[in-house]
Amino acid sequence: MSAPPESRQIDDDQEQEEVYVPVPHNPEALQILPLGGLGEIGMNLMVYETRGKLLLVDCGLTFPSHENPGVDVIIPDISYLQERKDDVVGIVLTHGHEDHIGALPFIWPEFKCPVFGTSFTLGLVGLKFQEHKLDANYLREVRHREGFQAGPFNLTLYYMTHSIVDASALAIRTHLGTVIHTGDFKFDHTPIDGRISDLFSMAKLGEEGVLCLLSDSTNVTHTGSALSEQSVRPALDEVMGRAKGLVVTATFSSNILRIQQIVDSAVAHGRKVVLNGRSMESNVSVARELGFIKIPPESLITVKQVKEHARDKVCIVSTGSQGEPNSSLMRIAHGEHKEIKLGQDDMVILSSKFIPGNEGAIWGLINLLYDAGVDVVHEKDMPSIHVSGHAPQDDLKMMLALTRPEFFIPLHGEPRHLHLHRRLAISMGVKDHKTLVAENGDRVELDAESVRILERVAHGRVFVDGKGVGDICDIVMRDRRHLSQDGMVAVVMVVEKDTGKLLEGPEILTRGVIHEDENPIFLDEMRQAVAEAIKIGPKGMDFNEDEEVGANDLAVRAIRRFFKKRLGRRPVVLPMVMEM
Numbered sequence: 001m002s003a004p005p006e007s008r009q010i011d012d013d014q015e016q017e018e019v020y021v022p023v024p025h026n027p028e029a030l031q032i033l034p035l036g037g038l039g040e041i042g043m044n045l046m047v048y049e050t051r052g053k054l055l056l057v058d059c060g061l062t063f064p065s066h067e068n069p070g071v072d073v074i075i076p077d078i079s080y081l082q083e084r085k086d087d088v089v090g091i092v093l094t095h096g097h098e099d100h101i102g103a104l105p106f107i108w109p110e111f112k113c114p115v116f117g118t119s120f121t122l123g124l125v126g127l128k129f130q131e132h133k134l135d136a137n138y139l140r141e142v143r144h145r146e147g148f149q150a151g152p153f154n155l156t157l158y159y160m161t162h163s164i165v166d167a168s169a170l171a172i173r174t175h176l177g178t179v180i181h182t183g184d185f186k187f188d189h190t191p192i193d194g195r196i197s198d199l200f201s202m203a204k205l206g207e208e209g210v211l212c213l214l215s216d217s218t219n220v221t222h223t224g225s226a227l228s229e230q231s232v233r234p235a236l237d238e239v240m241g242r243a244k245g246l247v248v249t250a251t252f253s254s255n256i257l258r259i260q261q262i263v264d265s266a267v268a269h270g271r272k273v274v275l276n277g278r279s280m281e282s283n284v285s286v287a288r289e290l291g292f293i294k295i296p297p298e299s300l301i302t303v304k305q306v307k308e309h310a311r312d313k314v315c316i317v318s319t320g321s322q323g324e325p326n327s328s329l330m331r332i333a334h335g336e337h338k339e340i341k342l343g344q345d346d347m348v349i350l351s352s353k354f355i356p357g358n359e360g361a362i363w364g365l366i367n368l369l370y371d372a373g374v375d376v377v378h379e380k381d382m383p384s385i386h387v388s389g390h391a392p393q394d395d396l397k398m399m400l401a402l403t404r405p406e407f408f409i410p411l412h413g414e415p416r417h418l419h420l421h422r423r424l425a426i427s428m429g430v431k432d433h434k435t436l437v438a439e440n441g442d443r444v445e446l447d448a449e450s451v452r453i454l455e456r457v458a459h460g461r462v463f464v465d466g467k468g469v470g471d472i473c474d475i476v477m478r479d480r481r482h483l484s485q486d487g488m489v490a491v492v493m494v495v496e497k498d499t500g501k502l503l504e505g506p507e508i509l510t511r512g513v514i515h516e517d518e519n520p521i522f523l524d525e526m527r528q529a530v531a532e533a534i535k536i537g538p539k540g541m542d543f544n545e546d547e548e549v550g551a552n553d554l555a556v557r558a559i560r561r562f563f564k565k566r567l568g569r570r571p572v573v574l575p576m577v578m579e580m
């Protein structure tokens, strides 16, 4: 789905010593450098540079796949910016999704610069700053349409409808002209809070002249225009109306307007509402405080109060729509939740997308629920239960038509999305040579006449695991994958220093390979194979003639052979040989 990880830790020494010399560039031009989010969907981070100053737009993370066992989150590699820290004048956030703000707690401390965003976005960032004990005085709340300055960049955020409230497109006014960075958007002309995308300002900017448009490519393969958030309500009402027991509705905790609709539908059907899951509680609390969601206080009950109400009078609004293994919905499905048990007549509504890569986990969740007698409604059977927050083709064309840019660069997509979006822009009149597809690490230079890729700079993915940021390199990741697939065998023994004769052992320990207690004979045979190999020595073991072979090499080779022959497996072998 995303570009393969590129890590520079495994480069050989020679390459590491090479000093990076930037390609000569025109300081009066505008440099545009994506360090994440172009060529993949996730971890958005764009760098704009002119007259020696840098502006970062968004700072997101991506979630690990099964390829990255044990990794919590993945963030962009910003080593290219290490030498330029003092030139960074600020970070602007387009909206509060994790793929746009999630890396801030790890990356912001490198710069300690002002962070600009609208109120809900900064509300969510504030939670992160609190959790990571960072200085929230750097957070600068800005309002839509109100300009602000960061170094040479004159900036304005404009309201855009998306699957989160308070999202924005960003206009960057420079001495060269105006650049529009759309962020994630769709044009919802009937949003349930009445706030439509700021089409007027987009048209006005177009009228004044837009140098370059950078626009969301996520749904470029979808024809037509965006479905309104409002269109979900009849589906929610229909399902809520026929549910005989408890209803659990799962959606993203940042999708405040969806949560509003679920609450409205539940209340209209005489149900009390429970907010379930840590981020559901904290995000809705921020949204309530800032006035983005309205929940009648008398309708809200706690998880513990569920049993005081009839089952057909309660609706639980939960996280866990992606089948996340640690989510509370998964615990409910397993029957392991302390307060919420589901069974016959109960209903689970997944008002969310099957995100590519998560399908297996989501079907697993659905199967568990069916086994428990629960009915499940999801977008594969009932498409109207969810709408996307990204612009399909007609909305993308509308954005191009309103802004009429001289230059165009597609944002937020895998290569296939970016290329198709570029073609769409050309079909709308953007000149072929004034649009290009840039991917992570491509340093683009734009002046009034032309656009080109100057060079590809250091970029990649940094793994975060617990408190470690970036300490897990590709070699560690490879070991983890190997361990997770084949397990580990440790062999412990003592040999005589001069003769190599076995004095004690070998003892064998395994993890994730075989059940030792149930396979004593197998273990015995393995020990014998190792002892035999130590006794005979390297002869007949396929070592090179000039190779110096120690007892640990013999033990490793013997165990590998043994496993290959007996089980066709390749466990990690860890020799611990003491010489006396």
Ligand SMILES: [Zn+2]
Pocket: 044, 097, 099, 100, 184, 412
């Ligand atoms: Zn996004």
Ligand SMILES: [Zn+2]
Pocket: 095, 097, 162, 163, 184
């Ligand atoms: Zn988004």
